Amino acid sequence: MKDQAAATAGPAAEELLKQASVLQMQAINWQQVWLAPCLFAGAVMAIFFLFFHDRSVKAGEITEEQAAAAGGELDGAP
Amino acid sequence: MSEPALAQHTAIGARLSIMMFLEFFLWGAWYVTMGPYLASLKMAGSYIGWAYSLGPIAAIVSPFFLGMVADRFFATERVLATMHLIGGVALLAAPFAMRQHPSLFLAAVLLHMLCYMPTLGLTNTLAFHNMTNQEKQFPLIRVWGTIGWIAANWVISKAQFDTDANMFYVAGGSAILLGVYSFTLPHTPPPARGKAFNIRDALGLDALSLLKEGSFFVFVLCSFLICIPLAAYYSFAGQFVGEVGFREIASTMSFGQMSEIFFMLVMPLCFARLGVKYMLLIGMLAWVVRYGLFSAAADDLVRWMVLGGIILHGICYDFFFVTGFIYVDKKANKNIRGAAQGFLVLVTQGLACSSAPRRRVCWSTTIAPRIPLNWPPRSPH
Numbered sequence: 001m002k003d004q005a006a007a008t009a010g011p012a013a014e015e016l017l018k019q020a021s022v023l024q025m026q027a028i029n030w031q032q033v034w035l036a037p038c039l040f041a042g043a044v045m046a047i048f049f050l051f052f053h054d055r056s057v058k059a060g061e062i063t064e065e066q067a068a069a070a071g072g073e074l075d076g077a078p
Numbered sequence: 079m080s081e082p083a084l085a086q087h088t089a090i091g092a093r094l095s096i097m098m099f100l101e102f103f104l105w106g107a108w109y110v111t112m113g114p115y116l117a118s119l120k121m122a123g124s125y126i127g128w129a130y131s132l133g134p135i136a137a138i139v140s141p142f143f144l145g146m147v148a149d150r151f152f153a154t155e156r157v158l159a160t161m162h163l164i165g166g167v168a169l170l171a172a173p174f175a176m177r178q179h180p181s182l183f184l185a186a187v188l189l190h191m192l193c194y195m196p197t198l199g200l201t202n203t204l205a206f207h208n209m210t211n212q213e214k215q216f217p218l219i220r221v222w223g224t225i226g227w228i229a230a231n232w233v234i235s236k237a238q239f240d241t242d243a244n245m246f247y248v249a250g251g252s253a254i255l256l257g258v259y260s261f262t263l264p265h266t267p268p269p270a271r272g273k274a275f276n277i278r279d280a281l282g283l284d285a286l287s288l289l290k291e292g293s294f295f296v297f298v299l300c301s302f303l304i305c306i307p308l309a310a311y312y313s314f315a316g317q318f319v320g321e322v323g324f325r326e327i328a329s330t331m332s333f334g335q336m337s338e339i340f341f342m343l344v345m346p347l348c349f350a351r352l353g354v355k356y357m358l359l360i361g362m363l364a365w366v367v368r369y370g371l372f373s374a375a376a377d378d379l380v381r382w383m384v385l386g387g388i389i390l391h392g393i394c395y396d397f398f399f400v401t402g403f404i405y406v407d408k409k410a411n412k413n414i415r416g417a418a419q420g421f422l423v424l425v426t427q428g429l430a431c432s433s434a435p436r437r438r439v440c441w442s443t444t445i446a447p448r449i450p451l452n453w454p455p456r457s458p459h
Contacts, residue, residue, distance in 0.1 A: 028123070028321075030321070030373070030376035031373050031374075031376040031377055032373075033314065033318075034310075034318075034370075034372035034373035034376065035369070035370075035373040036307070036310075037307030037310050037311070037365075037369045038366055038369035038373055040303075040306070040307050041304055041307055041362060041365045041369060042366045044303045044304045044362065045300075045304075045359065045362040045363060045365075047296070047299075047300060047303075048296060048297075048300040048358065048359065048362060049359060051292070051293075051296045052293050052296045052297060052300070052355055053292075053293055053355075054291075054294070054297070054354065054355070054405075054409075055353075056408075056409070
């Protein structure tokens with residue numbers, strides 16, 4: 001009986017959760033929320049591509065250990 | 079190395095690894111899911127934005143505290159212990175503060191972040207002081223920090239605390255544990271004892287001379303600009319992931335840190351082939367693609383796009399931030415290297431991410447038309 005109830009309630013509950021999710025998504029315009037930083041970051045990338053011309057740091061100058069150490073020393077969330 | 083010396087070295091390595099694990103475990107236990115928690119209390123986007131602005135504000139204050147007090151007068155392990163004990167109590171008090179008034183919750187988080195941010199530098203100082211081969215040993219110890227962050231995310235999700243105030247008890251309890259544990263860490267005398275405090279040193283202003291070079295200026299400017307939308311990611315990605323339909327928000331977000339470990343291994347190979355410019359460009363492109371995937375996924379709740387955006391974190395972080403760190407290291411001469419790194423952290427993690435008023439305006443044009451702004455915040459109870 002219990003199993004039968006769970007089997008019946010399972011898909012119904014799933015559907016309700018999905019509907020709640022859809023309603024929440026409709027409450028905030030997430031598409032616009034993420035589009036703005038996307039375009040902004042794209043513009044910054046273009047500026048960097050056009051104006052950064054530093055060739056003083058050569059490729060192949062770092063080791064795996066240096067890369068890992070540099071990552072560890074960054075003071076921020078991983 | 080003799081057998082007793084090797085055993086002692088291994089023991090110290092294990093103790094430092096535990097320190098790193100707990101240091102990032104306590105941060106990962108609440109930072110990712112604070113947004114979904116606040117959203118579940120029906121807090122407005124502006125309030126959540128403010129809550130996430132407190133970390134960068136603390137990051138700006140942190141060098142002053144380190145320079146004026148921690149590095150000059152007290153043993154590192156004791157400062158670390160004290161900061162974690164105070165910060166832990168603040169986190170434990172955060173849910174109670176929320177029940178009183180949302181502004182008090184922000185005050186508790188601010189107090190915690192003011193205590194926590196300097197400990198990121200302190201744990202590095204403590205680790206460096208007690209290692210025999212820094213270049214080889216530090217990555218092995220530091221990776222436990224990232225593992226701690228991932229573990230915290232999974233603990234929170236498996237305990238179903240993703241939108242629950244209990245996350246602050248887990249984080250606060252871990253902070254108290256680390257505070258007590260820190261008293262047992264190897265004695266590390268203050269690294270700058272007897273030296274006069276200098277604001278230029280604390281903020282890394284000596285590195286300003288590097289800005290005269292055009293490309294370095296472009297690099298700093300673009301790093302600053304790209305980190306402004308980064309604040310949006312930290313503030314709202316967790317909430318977004320939950321609303322797309324992922325129930326285990328924190329553990330889903332932790333795939334980003336897993337990819338970070340993977341790309342850290344791949345990075346030197348890519349660096350050898352691509353060089354600085356294209357490494358940084360790929361890092362920036364990963365941000366553009368990530369935001370684009372999130373935007374495209376929003377309407378139809380396309381989960382694989384969201385997951386893809388999260389996994390891009392490895393490229394975003396390693397290719398951009400780590401390459402940037404190495405670039406500054408190579409550009410600055412030995413005398414101003416520390417100052418240049420401090421300056422970059424101030425610009426990216428502090429100034430860019432703390433541009434909260436600007437973000438508030440930005441969010442008011444997107445979220446506000448559909449959800450009423452809620453400032454000053456109201457009590458949820």
